[in-house]
Structures are given as structure tokens and as C-alpha cells.
Amino acid sequence: MRETVVSTPFGRRPMTLALLVSQVANKDIPDKPISKWQVFQHVREAREHLGASDRALAILNALLSFYPEPALSAKTGTIVWPSNEQLCARANGMSLATLRRHIAILLDCGLILRRDSPNGKRFARKGEGGSVVQAYGFDLAPLLTRADEFRRMAETIIAERQALKILRERMTLCRRDIVKLIESGRENSIPHDWNEAEESYRTIIAELPRKATKPILEQIEAQLETLRRQIINALDSFINAAELSRNESQSETHKQESKPESQSESVSVLEKRNEAALSLSTSLFTKTAQKPALPLPLVLEACSSLNGLAQGGEIRNWRDFSAATTVVRSMLQITPSTWQEACGSLGEQQAAITLGAIYQRSGAIVNPGGYLRVLSRRAQSGRFSATPMIMALRRTSDKPESPSAPCVEPAIQSGEENPADDIPISAALLRSLAQSNTLQAKMRRNLIQP
Structure with missing residues (x-):
């Protein structure tokens, strides 16, 4: 059954040119049946492009429910004739x-x-056998004739929506990376203008509208990605410099004392266990490097001997200071295990400051490596800080040493560590350390304890 091509509206509704064009465009209905709910799904996806509202789709859903077959077909007709009361009931009242x-x-x-x-x-008028001869109502023929158009439109919208979702996810990850990397760089005192990076980030985010289109999001995402790459490059440069410093310290030539002191078997076993454990510890430049407790100019004033070891003869920043202490470790024959233990107890920068202080008074210390191990173990129990050493060296840096002044030599040997061998910071502290026999005996017992 097929109705006439043109049907004028009833009552006072006029016959418009748009209505005529729409009826002529649907005169040729494809013979291939199409699932009515599949077509409805495509129309629902493309409703914004079609200009249909949610309520209008609810009515279209009700009209399709009155169609008796699961698939729309020209052979079975495309007209449904529900009353307004029936439509209102199926459209949720x-x-x-x-x-x-x-x-x-x-x-x-x-x-x-x-x-x-x-x-x-x-x-509808029905003939013999219950077949529909003539029907008046709503024609669903446009759903058949424009089915391919609706499908292509829906696929395009779904693809755009998925691309927009992926773009928003990339932006979210990029924003999170930038914020956390800036925070990490500040906490670890990595040399970079973090205030400028944060200001650039805020400027980019300020351009993000409440409802952004895909081109705007792509532009902002590209700017965020450029900023993120700049921050990562700054961090990579800092990490590469730290790795180079670590490799230099680990590739030092092993030097053994010509006259080693005899050690007890228990101390030797303990030292081997410590070195094995330290070899599995974190690298020289830990991920959570501690901030220096002292300003660099104050440290350089106390440890003026380090300036001659820096490249160019001047230490300008903490990176130059770390490079100078790398040379000091080689000069004082500090083993990698001893240095790693110091970094684990004090932190990399505090350990470098302590080593600089030891080098400043290296003439009064017999075994710098053993002395550094003692200080590291004190730091583990919270009984040592590099700040008093630097302040004492700063107070005595301008005072010339008397040739007749007695020099307190540390009693730390290759296998024995004595905490009384601290750097002569002041006369009162020297007397206190010299008289701490009880503390010395206690630490010796702890040292040889298996």
C-alpha cells in the first residue's frame, strides 16, 4: 500500500513549500527493511544536529511503539494512527x-x-484478511529514506565525542604533571625558574572557557604540552648531572692503605654486611633530596678550601659545590659505600657540607672515611648536624692557628671508629669529647656486636 505523494494539511494549517519539498523527497522509499529501534538510536545520537529536543524524541519513541513490526518497510506500510490520548499516555503523561x-x-x-x-x-481502513487499504496519521517514511544519513551523522558525532574525551583526558594528565613537577622541583631545590613556569601555567589555564570546542582544546593542550616538555627537560638536565657525579664517584680507583690495622673477625664481618646492604641502597642522588639547612655563601665562607677545587676556581651554586666534593672524595679516599651511608643518613647536600668541613680540617683528621661513618651513624640517631660544624669553622676561619697549639688527632683506624674524634670546633667541645670515655666504649660495643 502506498499513499499519494502530496498530502495537504487539515484545517487552518497552511501548505508550505518546505512541507511540499519534504513530501516529494520521501516519495521513493527503499525496499530494504531497517530496524526501527536502530534508526531511532541514530536519530537520538544526532538530535542536536537535527534540532530535535528530548521531548520530541520521546514522542517519536511512542510513535515507533505503535508500529507493529520490528523493522520499518514500505511493504507493510509506514503510517501509524494513534490518537492524541494514546500518544500522551505512552509519552509518560x-x-x-x-x-x-x-x-x-x-x-x-x-x-x-x-x-x-x-x-x-x-x-485506517482494512480490506479482506485484515490488510490495511487506506491509513491516515503520521508517516514514518523519512526514517527509511534518511536512514543512511542518520547513521553517518551518528557515527561522526560519536567519533567526535570520543576524540574530545581523549583530548580532555590528555589535558587533565598534562595539567596534573605540570603542577606536580613544579612542586617537586621546588621541594628538591632544582635550579629552574619555577615561578615563571607556574605563571605560564596559570596564563594558559585562564584561556580555557567553560564550554570549550575541540579546536580551542587542541590549542590549549599544545601549549600545556610545550610547558610540560620544558619542565621535564630541566629535570632531566639536573638528573643527568647527578648521574654523572655518581658514576665518577663509583668508578674511582680503589686505594688500600699500605699498613692496615688488624681488625677483629666480628668487625670485619659486620663491615662486609654493611657494604653489601649499602650496595643495594638508593643511588647517590635520592629522589627526595633534602633542602640545605645552610645558605651556600655561609658554607663557602667556612669551607674556603673548596674554591680551589671547583672548575674555574669559583663555586657559584650547589651543583658546583657537589662537583667539588666529588673531587674531595677522591682525594680523601672516601669509599662509595661510606659516601652512600652518609647520603642515606644526612641527605646528599648535608653529606656534601659535612665532607667539605672534614676537608677544611683534613690536616687534623687521620682517617676521614672512618670519621665520616661515625658522623653518619650519629645522624641516624639524631645526634649530629652539619650546622654546628660550619658555624664553628666560620668563627675560626679568620683566626690563625698557633704553631704550638696541640692538635687533637682522631683515633679512628681502619677497623675502629671513635666518636670522640670530632673536628676541633671549640675548646669546650674538645674537652667534652676527650672526656667521653663511657660513650666511646658504648659505641665500640655496638660496632662489634654481630
């Missing part, structure tokens, strides 16, 4: 005025057509 308004929206979008009867009623 929609009012009659709202129903009429959204039916007009479906007509304007070209999703349905009107096939009005002479008196404006919706009904």
Missing part, C-alpha cells in the same frame, strides 16, 4: 499542548510526515 508543540518539532526536523484524513481524524 505529557500534556496535550506539549504534545502538539513537539509533534511540530518532529515535522520541522523532517523525521515524520502528516497524512491527514478529510475530517482530520487518524484511522
